[in-house]
Amino acid sequence: ELEVARAARHQPATTTDGVSIEVAANVNRASDVPAALENGAEGVGLMRTEFLFLESDHAPSEEEQYQAYRQMVEALQGKPLIVRTLDIGGDKEVGYLGLEREDNSFLGMRGIRLCFQRPDLFLPQLRAIYRAARHGPLKIMFPMVSTLEDFQKARDLAEGVRVEVGAPKVELGIMIEVPSAVMLAEELAREVDFFSIGTNDLTQYTLAMDRLHPELAHQADGLHPAVLRMIDHTVQAARKHGRWVGVCGGIAGDVEGALILTGLGVSELSVATPAVPTIKATLREKSHQDLVQLAQKALRCQTAREVRGLL
Numbered sequence: 001e002l003e004v005a006r007a008a009r010h011q012p013a014t015t016t017d018g019v020s021i022e023v024a025a026n027v028n029r030a031s032d033v034p035a036a037l038e039n040g041a042e043g044v045g046l047m048r049t050e051f052l053f054l055e056s057d058h059a060p061s062e063e064e065q066y067q068a069y070r071q072m073v074e075a076l077q078g079k080p081l082i083v084r085t086l087d088i089g090g091d092k093e094v095g096y097l098g099l100e101r102e103d104n105s106f107l108g109m110r111g112i113r114l115c116f117q118r119p120d121l122f123l124p125q126l127r128a129i130y131r132a133a134r135h136g137p138l139k140i141m142f143p144m145v146s147t148l149e150d151f152q153k154a155r156d157l158a159e160g161v162r163v164e165v166g167a168p169k170v171e172l173g174i175m176i177e178v179p180s181a182v183m184l185a186e187e188l189a190r191e192v193d194f195f196s197i198g199t200n201d202l203t204q205y206t207l208a209m210d211r212l213h214p215e216l217a218h219q220a221d222g223l224h225p226a227v228l229r230m231i232d233h234t235v236q237a238a239r240k241h242g243r244w245v246g247v248c249g250g251i252a253g254d255v256e257g258a259l260i261l262t263g264l265g266v267s268e269l270s271v272a273t274p275a276v277p278t279i280k281a282t283l284r285e286k287s288h289q290d291l292v293q294l295a296q297k298a299l300r301c302q303t304a305r306e307v308r309g310l311l
């Protein structure tokens with residue numbers, strides 16, 4: 001089966017009734033792009049830019065970041081790229097930044113919140129991304145948005161930087177990974193260009209189970225009906241306002257997850273590179289209509305076990 005999947009990896013993930021799902025890869029650095037493309041990825045749905053910081057002993061300068069993003073754009077040769085702005089804090093610690101220790105780091109200064117607190121980090125990053133945007137297509141995505149003001153403030157800062165560097169407009173989207181963002185999805189959908197659902201954090205925050213907890217993490221299944229109903233709500237809101245929705249959390253690269261997410265109506269799945277051929281092959285075998293039915297059943301289940309039992 002893996003052989004079949006590999007052989008067809010460059011074919012689109014089109015269901016038997018003709019719906020194509022974009023399958024992209026989560027890639028952190030330009031040197032990983034050739035492998036992603038070789039595995040059939042149609043773009044990069046999530047570049048976790050914090051890796052530039054995590055893999056360095058100093059905060060990468062605007063110039064260093066510009067080179068990194070530009071290399072990413074160039075390696076993709078016109079294929080789509082979503083650059084996520086810095087998402088540190090929570091489980092991702094960067095020693096040299098001198099961030100304050102927090103008792104509840106997952107509920108503290110992480111992601112966009114930290115970027116607002118540290119314009120010395122956020123503004124050079126935005127400048128670097130916009131400068132790279134002059135070399136090819138990219139979209140910008142903000143992590144950990146939990147209120148409308150979060151997005152508005154990030155957008156205003158980004159727009160200021162864009163004008164300053166004379167870059168083209170690019171699409172601005174947000175991660176949907178906090179329950180408040182789900183409940184505000186209608187309002188957010190009016191203002192953003194796209195959503196990408198981060199099921200790792202959305203599961204953690206919905207079920208109130210630390211994603212790294214030794215005893216809880218394995219129960220924190222992104223296919224839990226509580227999480228699926230969050231995703232359904234998000235997709236409905238986005239659809240109402242004509243926005244596209246992708247998923248870049250781990251469940252997108254899970255065979256059962258990919259089928260249910262597709263049935264819920266997402267249009268892009270961004271997965272780890274090795275999962276690309278299998279996810280594409282899995283979708284090709286199904287009819288979208290059947291997946292919609294499957295997803296409706298999943299939404300009515302009461303436990304994650306029951307959801308997984310449907311397949």
Ligand code: PEP
Pocket residue numbers: 046048087177197198199200201202248249250
């Ligand atoms: C997520 O939360 O699902 C996600 C994709 O982001 P990260 O795993 O980097 O927090």
Ligand code: MG
Pocket residue numbers: 143177198200201
């Ligand atoms: Mg996340």
